[in-house]
Amino acid sequence: MKGTVLAPFLFTLYTADFSYNTPSCHLQKFSDDSAVVGLITDGDDREYRGLIQDFADWCLWNNLQINAGKTKELVVDFRRRSHSPPAPVSIQGTYIETVKSYKYLGGHLNDSLVWTHNTDTLIKKGNSRLFLLRRLRSFGVQGPLLRTFYDSVVASAIFYMG
Structure with missing residues (x-):
């Protein structure tokens, strides 16, 4: 399989x-x-x-x-x-x-059930995608297209655990 x-x-x-x-x-x-x-x-x-x-x-x-x-x-x-x-x-x-820690189904778990590593990973991923959004805006991309990019690329990465 x-x-x-x-x-x-x-x-x-x-x-x-x-x-x-x-x-x-x-x-x-x-x-x-x-x-x-x-x-x-x-x-x-x-x-x-x-x-x-x-x-x-x-x-x-x-x-x-x-x-x-x-x-x-x-x-x-x-x-x-x-x-x-x-x-x-x-x-x-x-x-x-x-x-001591393991990534399972997109979430980072550790042996003390502290979410710091998972949160840090999400912040890093979100910031890198927000950078792309800012670059699009600097190129003159406007409203609805920025919103679509945010919803599909940025928000999907932040709101999904992995």
Whole structure:
């Protein structure tokens, strides 16, 4: 499926029969990406690790490949005292890298859920596009055309998370 226009559609179609949703864990699928979200309470991560293993096994049985080398784990820990990091997750014998920040669906997430990096990225992207708008105005482009450029190029970049 990799590299085709149909890949996101086919991934959604092929994985439609695998779903998981409980109060503490769920599998989020979007286009051709998947994310496992798990709430680990009192150090009990069995359901989280079980869901990862079940999904990896299901993919194997259904001839879908998980690129474990590109897979990342982001751990958000709200405990007041620092604890040792959780044991690394393994998918098909490959240990998954734990990262401090990750870009997912256009948004920049980090392990403390601070939006500074995401906001800085949006500001940078917005400023570069506003520069283009100012250049158009300096060339004598007027009203409705500037508004159309703003709506399609500047606003779309600022109001979309990525």
